Amino acid sequence: MKKRILSILLALTVVTGVLAACNRTKPAPDGNSGTTVTEIRYLNFKPEIAEVYKRISEAYEKETGVRLIVETAASGTYESTLTARMATDEAPTIFQINGPIGYASWADYCADLSGTELYKHLTDKSLAITSGGRVYGIPYVVEGYGIIYNKAILSKYFSLPNRATPYNSVDEINSFAALKAVVEDMTARKSELGIDGVFASTSLKTGEDWRWQTHLMNIPVTLEFLDKKIDLTGDGYKNIEFTYSDNFKNIFDLYINNSTADKTKLGTIDVTASMAEFALGKCAMVQNGNWGASQILGVSGNKVAADDIGFLPIYMGTKGEENLGICIGTENFICINSKATDAQQKAAADFLWWLFGSETGKKYVSDELGYIAPFDTFSENETPDDPLAREVMRWMNMEGITNIPWNFTVFPSQNYKDSLGTALLRYAQGQMGWDEVKKHAVNEWKNEFGA
Amino acid sequence: MHKTLKKYFPVFVVPVLAAFLVSFLIPFVMGIYLSFTEFRTVDASEWVGIKNYISIFTQDKTFLNSLWLTVKFTVVSILSINIIAFSIALLLTRKLRGTDFFRTVFFMPNLIGGIVLGHIWSLIINGILGFFGVDITYDPSYGFWGLVVLMNWQMIGYMMIIYIAGLQNIPEHINEAAAIDGASPLRTLFSITIPMVMPSVTICTFLTLTNSFKLFDQNLALNGKSAETSLLALDIYKTFYDHTGLRLAEWHGIGQAKAVIFFLLVAVIAFVQLRATERKEIEQ
Numbered sequence: 183m184k185k186r187i188l189s190i191l192l193a194l195t196v197v198t199g200v201l202a203a204c205n206r207t208k209p210a211p212d213g214n215s216g217t218t219v220t221e222i223r224y225l226n227f228k229p230e231i232a233e234v235y236k237r238i239s240e241a242y243e244k245e246t247g248v249r250l251i252v253e254t255a256a257s258g259t260y261e262s263t264l265t266a267r268m269a270t271d272e273a274p275t276i277f278q279i280n281g282p283i284g285y286a287s288w289a290d291y292c293a294d295l296s297g298t299e300l301y302k303h304l305t306d307k308s309l310a311i312t313s314g315g316r317v318y319g320i321p322y323v324v325e326g327y328g329i330i331y332n333k334a335i336l337s338k339y340f341s342l343p344n345r346a347t348p349y350n351s352v353d354e355i356n357s358f359a360a361l362k363a364v365v366e367d368m369t370a371r372k373s374e375l376g377i378d379g380v381f382a383s384t385s386l387k388t389g390e391d392w393r394w395q396t397h398l399m400n401i402p403v404t405l406e407f408l409d410k411k412i413d414l415t416g417d418g419y420k421n422i423e424f425t426y427s428d429n430f431k432n433i434f435d436l437y438i439n440n441s442t443a444d445k446t447k448l449g450t451i452d453v454t455a456s457m458a459e460f461a462l463g464k465c466a467m468v469q470n471g472n473w474g475a476s477q478i479l480g481v482s483g484n485k486v487a488a489d490d491i492g493f494l495p496i497y498m499g500t501k502g503e504e505n506l507g508i509c510i511g512t513e514n515f516i517c518i519n520s521k522a523t524d525a526q527q528k529a530a531a532d533f534l535w536w537l538f539g540s541e542t543g544k545k546y547v548s549d550e551l552g553y554i555a556p557f558d559t560f561s562e563n564e565t566p567d568d569p570l571a572r573e574v575m576r577w578m579n580m581e582g583i584t585n586i587p588w589n590f591t592v593f594p595s596q597n598y599k600d601s602l603g604t605a606l607l608r609y610a611q612g613q614m615g616w617d618e619v620k621k622h623a624v625n626e627w628k629n630e631f632g633a
Numbered sequence: 634m635h636k637t638l639k640k641y642f643p644v645f646v647v648p649v650l651a652a653f654l655v656s657f658l659i660p661f662v663m664g665i666y667l668s669f670t671e672f673r674t675v676d677a678s679e680w681v682g683i684k685n686y687i688s689i690f691t692q693d694k695t696f697l698n699s700l701w702l703t704v705k706f707t708v709v710s711i712l713s714i715n716i717i718a719f720s721i722a723l724l725l726t727r728k729l730r731g732t733d734f735f736r737t738v739f740f741m742p743n744l745i746g747g748i749v750l751g752h753i754w755s756l757i758i759n760g761i762l763g764f765f766g767v768d769i770t771y772d773p774s775y776g777f778w779g780l781v782v783l784m785n786w787q788m789i790g791y792m793m794i795i796y797i798a799g800l801q802n803i804p805e806h807i808n809e810a811a812a813i814d815g816a817s818p819l820r821t822l823f824s825i826t827i828p829m830v831m832p833s834v835t836i837c838t839f840l841t842l843t844n845s846f847k848l849f850d851q852n853l854a855l856n857g858k859s860a861e862t863s864l865l866a867l868d869i870y871k872t873f874y875d876h877t878g879l880r881l882a883e884w885h886g887i888g889q890a891k892a893v894i895f896f897l898l899v900a901v902i903a904f905v906q907l908r909a910t911e912r913k914e915i916e917q
């Protein structure tokens with residue numbers, strides 16, 4: 183009998199051990215859990231800043247005693263990680279969405295943020311994600327992209343006596359015609375300039391093609407929306423005609439015909455390789471955003487001085503493009519999980535306000551995260567000091583220039599972008615005509631929305 | 634003895650049973666349930682009946698394509714891997730010099746993980762195709778054959794070891810008897826060696842079949858996410874995760890339904906194959 187009890191006991195311990203292991207994450211309910219929250223969970227989007235968040239979390243715990251648990255989704259897996267996490271006890275209290283489409287996916291989980299301090303201090307309220315007068319996502323960083331150019335190589339070109347273009351400085355390039363003339367002349371003289379090509383190779387490897395299927399595609403789509411006066415909160419964005427497809431083709435042709443790589447061999451090149459070419463001075467221009475600064479200045483053997491990098495708008499031959507600037511916007515909107523308890527939600531809002539409102543927090547944001555944060559708590563001198571971030575601000579404040587917003591946040595899905603990327607690759611390889619690419623872009627858009 | 638066994642039955646069985654229940658059976662049943670729903674996260678699902686299964690064939694354009702590609706890939710891999718592995722095994726059981734060394738060499742690729750292998754082979758293949766001014770993405774068939782080569786390289790060593798074990802189990806006297814009867818080497822191969830290693834053949838075809846059918850990481854690393862080169866497992870992954878957006882829940886359901894079909898296919902094929910080859914096995 184004794185033995186029998188012992189065996190049952192043993193079995194039970196093992197079983198509870200197993201079950202406890204599955205359940206271990208449920209925090210033991212402490213008496214006052216309704217009033218004070220000691221933990222906030224945050225699902226971070228960018229692996230490259232995971233280290234910084236570790237330090238932020240330590241600093242926050244020291245000041246307030248609240249523990250910030252930061253989990254980071256591996257590159258390209260944010261949606262899947264979030265989907266998996268939301269169903270568990272470890273659901274993040276703070277997470278992020280990428281825009282209106284992301285909001286549609288996660289609407290059930292987005293709490294109203296209109297009463298938060300953070301929203302009150304947002305400089306441009308139109309940037310936030312709103313629905314029915316409520317605020318569900320607050321942008322926490324503004325980024326910009328365009329054509330990054332190497333001033334040293336360009337001034338070398340502008341000092342060539344035998345150049346075939348009439349331009350004397352990069353400031354005179356304010357249209358596609360000028361850009362094309364300069365680029366093609368530079369290609370003709372690439373040995374004199376000591377470069378392999380004007381543009382860095384057009385990375386069209388799957389998963390590495392977002393600079394074209396997302397960022398470049400944003401411009402024709404945005405211009406089309408502007409022409410048609412489409413309101414992004416309505417349904418109008420569910421169909422496109424790709425009216426600016428010829429303009430897209432203009433710039434895309436210029437990229438692939440004047441780059442360091444053969445246009446039939448673009449399917450295996452990744453962004454890192456492409457940025458390295460620019461960093462090593464093998465090319466004069468590359469399309470990318472201010473986040474790429476570290477990929478230029480941080481590369482070993484880097485030959486580009488920090489003062490030599492600038493942004494040029496992506497000209498593609500549209501009407502009035504001399505007044506257009508670079509693409510500035512965000513796809514990072516912070517949200518608070520509405521399924522968390524009220525106390526947790528409040529703790530999360532407090533943390534966000536600490537990060538973007540307090541002296542300690544702001545220091546991390548501008549110095550270590552390198553964000554251009556769109557809040558009025560940041561003064562002129564509290565901005566990141568990398569050269570590309572400064573360029574973004576220069577364009578933001580330029581007289582008479584309209585910068586292009588980021589509307590790729592309403593692109594139907596990752597699948598759409600991937601299939602457009604494949605079509606662009608086939609076009610570059612000469613296996614698909616441009617008409618087909620255009621048709622593909624229009625039809626797939628419709629299909630993915632199911633319109 | 635019997636009594637003691639009975640007494641301790643729960644101690645040994647319950648933990649395993651619980652683990653099996655928690656980590657396999659419950660998720661499996663949930664998975665089947667979810668294939669009849671639209672869901673954003675697993676605890677927020679909405680019943681839609683067999684709509685997902687219909688959508689696979691009406692709305693989704695990639696499933697049948699991937700299925701056909703997977704079938705082709707599986708057939709080619711089973712044949713090439715087993716024939717080559719068996720040939721090498723025959724060679725390396727002949728008591729040649731350096732046999733042990735070569736067994737190790739052929740086995741080594743198996744120790745490298747799939748993603749790494751995919752990247753290594755993409756470097757090699759693109760290096761070669763580079764001479765012709767193209768890369769592996771230029772034509773889906775390059776991707777297909779690249780994957781076949783990769784799979785062969787990885788699996789042959791493992792299958793070879795199983796075949797070697799089988800070959801070494803053949804009693805010497807049977808071969809001697811055949812030699813005395815004047816059987817030609819070819820006759821010995823087909824009438825004695827192959828029938829005698831049938832159990833190894835069963836295991837090897839089973840392993841290559843299921844492994845090729847379920848291939849994922851090598852496919853992703855070598856071919857990327859292009860729809861034209863995606864095998865079933867990768868296609869399911871893409872259906873599930875790459876349709877972020879307004880219709881996320883719908884696509885989750887479709888992806889889940891695909892996964893259930895995928896499971897049924899693997900189960901049926903493996904069962905039929907096991908039955909078929911087992912019948913050819915002979916008692917020693």
